[in-house]
Structures are given as C-alpha cells and as structure tokens.
Amino acid sequence: MAVGWVRDGAVQDQIDASLQDAVKLARDRLPRGESLTHCIECGNNIAEARRKAIPGVCLCVECQTERETRQTASSGYNRRGSKGSQMK
Numbered sequence: 001m002a003v004g005w006v007r008d009g010a011v012q013d014q015i016d017a018s019l020q021d022a023v024k025l026a027r028d029r030l031p032r033g034e035s036l037t038h039c040i041e042c043g044n045n046i047a048e049a050r051r052k053a054i055p056g057v058c059l060c061v062e063c064q065t066e067r068e069t070r071q072t073a074s075s076g077y078n079r080r081g082s083k084g085s086q087m088k
C-alpha cells in the first residue's frame, strides 16, 4: 500500500539531517578561531601572509593541499561505492 505523502515529522527530520550536513561541510571549509602560527598537521611554520589571508588558518599550504586532495579522492570513492551497491 503506497502512501502518497510523508508525515510532517519525517520531512522535518530530512531537512534537519541535510541542514546538519551542510553546516558540517561549511565548518570543515570555513576557518575558525585565530590563525595558528604552526600547522596542526606537520608543525611547520605558517607564513604570516597566509595567516592574514586566511583568518583561522590551521594548516600549512602543503597540508591544506593534501587534505583537499584526500577529500576529493574519498568522495569519488564513496560515489563509486554507492553506485556499485545499487547495481547489485
């Protein structure tokens, strides 16, 4: 028996869930707090110009690049993974 509509509560749950995802993503991307003088990943000195350009920066250029590369790679992996499970 198909139900043509969902309860308000269920819709709100979905909205909350996607909102939380968006907030989480934004938090990951947006800088927070004060700029650090040293990279949290490798401890290298972060150039003053970079700290001023990116308020709240906590990674050096190398680690930031590596992190972004990793995120891109892992999201690509997840996409392939879910596609594969759908096809089974």
Ligand SMILES: [Zn+2]
Binding pocket: 039, 040, 041, 042, 043, 044, 059, 060, 061, 062, 063, 064
């Ligand atoms: Zn670093």
